[in-house]
Amino acid sequence: MKIDLEKKGDPRVFARINDKARIDASNLHYRELNAMVKEAASEGVKTMEIHNVFGQRYIGSGVRQPVHIDIYGVPGNDLGAFMDGPTIITHRNAQDGVGNTMNSGTIVVNGRAGDIVAMGMRGGQIFIRESVGYRAAIHMKEYFKHKPVLIIGGTTQDFLGEYMAGGVVVVLGLTKGEKEVKHQARHIGTGMHGGAIYLRGEVDDRNLGKGVSKVPLDEKDRDVLRDCVEGYVSYFGGDADEILSSHFTKLAALSHRPYGGLYAY
């Protein structure tokens, strides 16, 4: 069952010059919008601007080409769900489920994002300028060359990195203003069994889930952090060196077999 693409013929809705396209999403259902994006990508459009986005879901899902998509307006839930390749720049906030089960590509959010950012994410990068909601990076995992990275400029709510099995999460706490930040999210890394969470500033042990501990940063961690922070600064501005000069806390799993001893064999 394919959705009609007749609105694509209307130049006020869809305009294309060479490999650039401009879509007005004002009165489009998400199915119409996404079908248009997919078709444009398959026809060779490389960059797209989507204007007047108003909560349309799943933008970027099912697009396999490495297109560049600029979103003006607020996209709906599951932005880039199962995404495999595109780069999406959102010029305002995003809602829940950004990068759900994402495989590769980049998502940049110039604002806040809602709950379950990067859930089950396996690859690619997500940059959020400000804070995110609950359960960010839940069940994020890595696999050989796939190594997901989530960088959050602000802070997160509870259950950050729950069940996390791989990848890198950086929480900069820049929205907190002061130089030494204290993270308040609770149950961080509950059930975590892989990957690393870097928090700028400090966090109390009581805010950590079972199976997670603070570990000192080594040179490799510093390199990872530098890459992440430089990426963040390249999208949102700021001074990477100044950010990196702050104290960082690394959280890692105590075991990659958190429930190995649970059962009677």
Place this chain on the structure above:
Amino acid sequence: MKSYLLPEFIIERNDYRCIRCEVCVRQCAFEVHRYDEEEDEVFADESKCVGCLRCVTLCPTNALVVRENPTRIPQNYNWTMDYLMDAYKQAETGGVLLTGMGCDRGYPIYWDHIVLDASQVTNPSIDPLREPMELRTYLGAKPDQLEIKSHKGKASLETRLTPQLKLETPILFSAISYGAISYNTCESLARAAHELGTYYNTGEGGLHKNLYKYGKNTICQVASGRFGVHADYLEVAAALEIKIGQGAKPGIGGHLPGEKVTAEISRTRMIPKGTDALSPAPHHDIYSIEDLAQLIYALKEATHWEKPVSVKIAAVHNSAAIASGIVRAGADIVALDGIRGGTGAAPTRIRDNVGIPIELALASVDTRLREEGIRNRASIVIAGGIRNSGDVIKAIALGADAVYLGTAALVAMGCHVCQKCYTGKCNWGIATQDPYLSKRLNPDIGTRRLVNMINGWSHEIKEMLGGMGINAIESLRGNRLRLRGVGLNQKELDILGIRHAGE
């Protein structure tokens, strides 16, 4: 600590018949049998025996008998040997008891209390050997109405149909993940589904690259762990299934222990080798029917609206209302898994105490969807305790569109239901990742055994349909008048929506 556990089984070896060939020694991954060269004797450590009967089946001289240990504590209806031994085991380990396969407790099996009708005198029965008999089944949402346009005497269908799965027989193979079962077992299921014109289900462990060629016969599952879920996996499938629950362990997630995450499993699940593969209990992007709708449409969107989406739940008390929500959330197929549904590993107490029998769940879900006028909007596929074609045809008359076979399919390939899948030492080469054990199941033979069994069942279904004077499975679907209960109370009959035999 001295263990108080007694052997579950006694092994009797007929020394006159035993030729010391050591087949039993080589076949047992639990290392029960041992040959002593000096004494020229084969000894057995019965405490390790799981009762899988591999040694008995392969013994060339029929020298072995394995039987349950008759030792019992003084007669006690409350404390059975099972419960006693379980308590000892936990006192010795402090762990959660694990088991495999479906619930083995004595809850009523309603299939065995339901009988079918047949034609006598007043309407003729049909012989499927001589007359056409239709088992073809389509799974997916059916439209509320069909709009047909006629132009110059030619009719054309105006209504847009949603994607459907086409089955040559109303039987599919249930979700069993690569990880729970060996690669050869997966390949056998895939090839058998291909040959039979039906589908098998990957379970939540991803799809091995070599099996992508059977994609047209594959239902790919998306579970809370999202293992191996990526664009190619979604695109290669014939349909997608969101796994919310499993009959053997409703309400809980799963832990594939790190030692089973071999290099191949790691590649297929797309997780590092040797780490635990943890499936959270809920999908953390689904806390409501609205959220479920969001994932259903996310999958449809990611696959260009070309594939039906199924939602699988465990049969629980409120299944009917939940199923209604699932249908309204946009699912094309509702899969229900009953309390007897199998598993590679589940906590024993959950398997044996949580969930409801599939017969009651099926009847109540079908009734509810009919009452709400939305039965056409999704197909119902049931799983959990289908043992033969009699169960299949009764399920269809109760309202199922098709059935999933899990345990029965493994049994066709040699499983003896010893319930030790979680150990990874399956002597039949099914529930194991050990290369020495898994090569015992030759995929050519596994495929053949599956195809044979399903062909046999399909023919039996045709015979039973013909006996009722029906020539298409479609005419029996939800036709509960052709069923009668035997030995059921009024409440049970009411829930099943059938009359008692003799009425």
